[in-house]
Amino acid sequence: MTGTLFKTPLHALHVELGGKMVPFAGYDMPVQYPLGIMGEHKHTREKAGLFDVSHMGQARYIGDEAALEALLTADLSAISAGEQKYTLLLNETGGIRDDLMVSRPDGEGIFLVVNAATKDNDFALIENATKGKGTLTRIEDRALLALQGPAAKDVMERLCPDACKMVFMQCGAFTLDGAQVLISRSGYTGEDGFEISIPEDDAERIARLLLDQPEVEAIGLGARDSLRLEAGLCLYGHDMDETRTPVEASLIWALSKTRRERGDFPGADVIAAQIDAKTCQKRIGLTLTGAPAREGAEIASKDGTVIGIVTSGGFGPTVNGPVAMGYIDRDFMQPGTEVDILVRGKPRAAKVVKMPFVTANFYRG
Amino acid sequence: MTTRYTEDHEWISLNGDIATIGITAYAAGQLGDVVFVELPDVGKSLKKGDEFAVVESVKAASEVYAPVDGDIVEINDALENEPAKVNEDPAGDGWFVKIKVSDTSQLDGLMDEAAYKDHTA
Numbered sequence: 001m002t003g004t005l006f007k008t009p010l011h012a013l014h015v016e017l018g019g020k021m022v023p024f025a026g027y028d029m030p031v032q033y034p035l036g037i038m039g040e041h042k043h044t045r046e047k048a049g050l051f052d053v054s055h056m057g058q059a060r061y062i063g064d065e066a067a068l069e070a071l072l073t074a075d076l077s078a079i080s081a082g083e084q085k086y087t088l089l090l091n092e093t094g095g096i097r098d099d100l101m102v103s104r105p106d107g108e109g110i111f112l113v114v115n116a117a118t119k120d121n122d123f124a125l126i127e128n129a130t131k132g133k134g135t136l137t138r139i140e141d142r143a144l145l146a147l148q149g150p151a152a153k154d155v156m157e158r159l160c161p162d163a164c165k166m167v168f169m170q171c172g173a174f175t176l177d178g179a180q181v182l183i184s185r186s187g188y189t190g191e192d193g194f195e196i197s198i199p200e201d202d203a204e205r206i207a208r209l210l211l212d213q214p215e216v217e218a219i220g221l222g223a224r225d226s227l228r229l230e231a232g233l234c235l236y237g238h239d240m241d242e243t244r245t246p247v248e249a250s251l252i253w254a255l256s257k258t259r260r261e262r263g264d265f266p267g268a269d270v271i272a273a274q275i276d277a278k279t280c281q282k283r284i285g286l287t288l289t290g291a292p293a294r295e296g297a298e299i300a301s302k303d304g305t306v307i308g309i310v311t312s313g314g315f316g317p318t319v320n321g322p323v324a325m326g327y328i329d330r331d332f333m334q335p336g337t338e339v340d341i342l343v344r345g346k347p348r349a350a351k352v353v354k355m356p357f358v359t360a361n362f363y364r365g
Numbered sequence: 366m367t368t369r370y371t372e373d374h375e376w377i378s379l380n381g382d383i384a385t386i387g388i389t390a391y392a393a394g395q396l397g398d399v400v401f402v403e404l405p406d407v408g409k410s411l412k413k414g415d416e417f418a419v420v421e422s423v424k425a426a427s428e429v430y431a432p433v434d435g436d437i438v439e440i441n442d443a444l445e446n447e448p449a450k451v452n453e454d455p456a457g458d459g460w461f462v463k464i465k466v467s468d469t470s471q472l473d474g475l476m477d478e479a480a481y482k483d484h485t486a
Contacts, residue, residue, distance in 0.1 A: 038398035
C-alpha cells in the first residue's frame with residue numbers, strides 16, 4: 001500500500017527536535033528523539049514528558065445521548081459536567097471495536113477521543129447509529145498533547161493553574177497562553193498528567209512553551225508504548241480487538257453498573273454469560289527474566305501445553321526487566337502462577353502478576 | 366588484523382583464523398538501548414547468512430547474521446548481565462562471538478571500512 005502519510009500540526013517541530021519519524025496509523029510520527037526510548041521513558045516517570053497524540057480522533061457529539069450510549073458501555077447520564085470516563089465501543093457479540101474517552105469539558109455535549117487507527121470506523125459507526133437523533137462533528141483542526149509525569153502539575157501550575165484544581169479524570173475548558181483549550185487530568189502512562197486539546201494554529205507555540213519548561217522533554221511513541229505497558233494499559237489492536245470481550249480483556253470495570261443492570265449494551269447477553277460461566281481466557285500481566293517476550297509469543301504451562309498468548313511485551317525501563325501482557329486460560333490466571341513463555345521457541349520462566357507493573361501515580365486530590 | 370562489514374551491519378575482525386563478530390556502532394545507534402542479547406552455544410557451526418544471535422532493544426528484537434562460515438569458539442558472556450556494552454563499545458567490549466573461520470577468503474567479499482561508511486551514509 002502506498003500513500004501519503006498524514007502529518008500532525010507538530011510535524012515540523014518533531015523533525016526539528018531530531019525525532020526519528022515512522023509511519024503509525026497513517027501518520028508520520030516520532031518513535032523517539034535523540035534522548036532515546038529508555039531515557040524518554042525514565043524522564044517521564046521522574047519529571048515530565050510531552051507527547052504529540054494529535055493522530056488520535058477527536059469529535060463532539062450533540063443530541064440524543066441515548067443513541068450514542070447504546071453503542072458504548074458507559075452510563076452517559078452519570079457523567080457530570082467536568083468529568084471524563086473511559087469506555088468501550090462494542091460490536092453485537094460484545095467484541096471490542098475500540099476503547100475511548102468520553103467527557104463533558106464544557107456545555108457543548110460530549111467530547112470524544114478515540115484511537116487513531118480506528119477513528120474512521122468509529123465515527124462512521126456513530127454517525128450511522130445516531131442518524132436523525134444527534135450530530136457527531138469530527139474535530140480535524142485541533143492538536144492533542146499529553147503532558148505526563150510527576151512534574152506535569154508543576155508545569156501546569158505555572159502555565160494554567162486552574163487546571164491543577166482538577167483531579168484524575170476531570171476535565172474542563174481553559175485558557176493556556178491565550179489559546180482556548182480543553183484539558184483533562186488523564187493520560188496513558190500511569191502517571192499524573194494532562195491531556196490538552198489545542199486549536200491547530202496554537203499547537204506549535206504551546207508545544208514549544210511546554211518544552212521550554214525545565215522539567216519537560218519531548219517523548220516519542222516508543223516510550224509511550226513502554227510506559228503504557230508498565231502501567232498495564234491496553235493498546236487497541238494488540239491487547240484487545242473485536243475478537244475479545246471486556247470480560248476476556250479484564251475490563252469489566254469499564255462496564256457501568258447501571259448499564260450492566262439494564263443489560264442494554266451491544267453483546268450484553270454474551271458478556272453476561274461469560275461473567276457467569278467464568279471459563280473464558282483473561283488478560284493478565286507477566287514478568288520474566290532474560291529475553292523480553294514480544295507480541296505473538298505463546299504462553300505454555302510447565303508441562304508444555306500452550307495456554308495463552310502474549311499480546312504486548314517488551315522491556316520495562318522502570319521495572320528494569322521484561323514485562324508482558326497477554327491472554328491465558330482461566331486455570332492459570334492467578335497472580336503467582338508459574339508458566340513459560342516461548343521466546344523464539346525457547347521456554348523462558350515467567351510468572352503471572354497483578355498489573356500495573358509500576359504503581360499508578362494518579363492525582364486523586 | 367582485518368576488519369570487514371556486512372550490509373546487515375555486523376563487523377568481523379580476523380586474527381589468524383579466529384574472527385570476532387559484533388554489530389556496528391551504526392546498528393547499535395539505530396537499535397537504541399540494548400536490553401538483552403541472546404547468544405548461541407559454543408561449538409555451533411554457522412554458515413554465512415545464518416541467524417546466530419538476537420539483540421533486543423526496548424522496542425524490538427533484531428537478528429544478527431553470520432558474516433562467514435565458521436564454528437563458535439567463544440561467546441561474550443558479559444553481555445548477559447551488561448547488554449548495554451553493545452551501545453557503549455560496539456566495536457570493543459560489546460563483541461558477540463568468536464568463531465574459527467572455515468575459509469578466510471570469504472572475508473574478501475565483505476565491505477571494508479570506507480565501503481561500509483558509504484553504505485550507511
